[in-house]
Amino acid sequence: MVSSLSLSLERALHARSAEQVRVIVRIDGVDISHANGDDGPDPWDALVPVNRFVATGDLTTATLACCPSCGPDCCAIEARVRREGDVVRWEVGDRRGVRHVGERRTILFDAAAYDAEVARIEADRSWETAMHRAGRLILAGLALPSGIEGVRVGVIGTGELEVWLEEPDEYQIWVDAPWDPQRPDESAAAVRAMLAGPTADWPARWHSIKGGREDPPAYAGPSWRHFEL
Secondary structure, three states, X not given: OOEOEEEEEEEOOOOOOOOOEXXXXXXXXXXXXXXXXXXXXXHHHHHOOOOOOOOOOOOEEEEEEEEOOOEEEEXXXXXXXXXXXXXXXXXXXXXXXXXXXXXXXXXXXXXXXXHHHHHHHHHOOOOOOHHHHHHHXXXXXXXXXXXXXXXXXXXXXXXXXXXXXXXXXXXXXXXXXEOOOOOHHHHHHHHHHHHOOOHHHOOEEEEEOOOOOOOOOOOOOOOOEEOOO
16 A cells, blocks of 8 residues: 655744744655654755655665754654655664664555655755755756765855865865855856866865874865864
8 A cells, every 4th residue: 555745844843043944754644754752854954965855766765854953963764765666665764863763664655646746845945045045056966076975055154155075984075165145046156167177276174084094185285274173
């Protein structure tokens, strides 16, 4: 028997402003995200730079609920997502972090209806601030050197943003760039153009994930600065 999926954007449980929203997951009308005092994931984490709910033939992971204060890094209920012909299979029940919930359960969705709902929530940009929009436009489909991944974009000062990149298990990299909150699209285009250039020219800071290593990434330029967390 297949279930129905509903995804919505709703104000976060402990929001201080209307801009703080979460993706709320309902299965057959039952709210999964708010069970056990949890909240849904931040739209940035769920939908940018890729929509984690999209189902393919490869096994992927989507966060359904997480700690309302700390987010998924503290604890999270996740679905393992895979497309299998005309259905999408979720394996739900593993909770990583400080808590653990019971046995994993399997949920099946009609693939066509599932795809329509996932596409609908992705097209809903009502949650985006100018910063969110710029960040999404910067990271979505960004062509980076092999092994480097986009993580997040944030404001670090008036007229300045920070692009957080990672070489998983090796380096964290932060690239600073100017931006205009009144012109997020133009700002994003300028940042993407800069990141498309030689990595040695990036105005970047780096941190080694492996403790004790003092050597910068092989692709770093002479202006890159070592940053200790």
